[in-house]
Amino acid sequence: MPIRRDDRDRYVEVELRRGEEPLWLRCGSCGELVFRRKLQENSYICPRCGAYFFLTAEERIAALVDEGSFEDLTLPLESDDPLSFSDRKPYADRLKEARGSTGLSDAVVVGRGRIEGRKVILAVMDFRFIGGSMGIVAGEQLAFAMERAVEERVPFLFVVASGGARVQEGVLSLLQMAKTVAARERLAEAGVPYIAVLTYPSTGGVMASLASLADVTLAEQGALIGFAGPRVIQQTTGEKPPPGFQRARYALEHGLVDGVVPREGLRQELARLLRVLEGVPSG
Ligand SMILES: [Zn+2]
Known part of the structure; x- marks a missing residue:
């Protein structure tokens, strides 16, 4: 049995995976060597200490949608x-490296899938791709996903894992904040629900725009949620942030999110929400 902590606040960084997938992964929190298959079955939670491993977009999608239902629309x-x-x-070299190590074209994967039988259009961020940052391409993928959701009248699910705007694209990356917010507005006009899942980390320009505008916002247990990091805030204000600052539970207590869900319960909670939202008249 995994050790359950009330407020799990540790995520484990797994080295960027290149080429061959290792069979064993070492937990960066307790040092345990865990068989990949076993970790997979345990929602990428360390069976010994309960720390969460980072998920790639592909792993996140596999953990959330019904098997065989995902259709990549990226x-x-x-x-x-x-x-x-x-x-x-x-930057051109960074892009090339990120593409090579992730097999992705940018930080957002878009697709259509089902969660316990209910349709969703999802956009899932992959933190390995330049910190899940939102540049022109990520912004376009997100806007496209929302357009699909409006056209198909299917709820939009956004799984956030982002350090913020893609600084290497300067003001063009900041423009994506306005662009995704405008697309979100069209979802609202069409009465199509939008659910956000905030994971570790959900920060910067993504959090300051689309990620904080959902109809229902869930945080994965242990998620980091904020704009600037605690260190920057401390340097700017000269004050030490309170304990647990910017963690999922803190965000819940302060009304920023509607619920904190342990990773292993996320799929079920989303299915429940989709069921509830189905019964809500749109428009
Ligand atoms: Zn561990």
């Missing part, structure tokens, strides 16, 4: 480095 788009940006490394 648009075949790639960022073309509009500012020819370079910091320690040219």
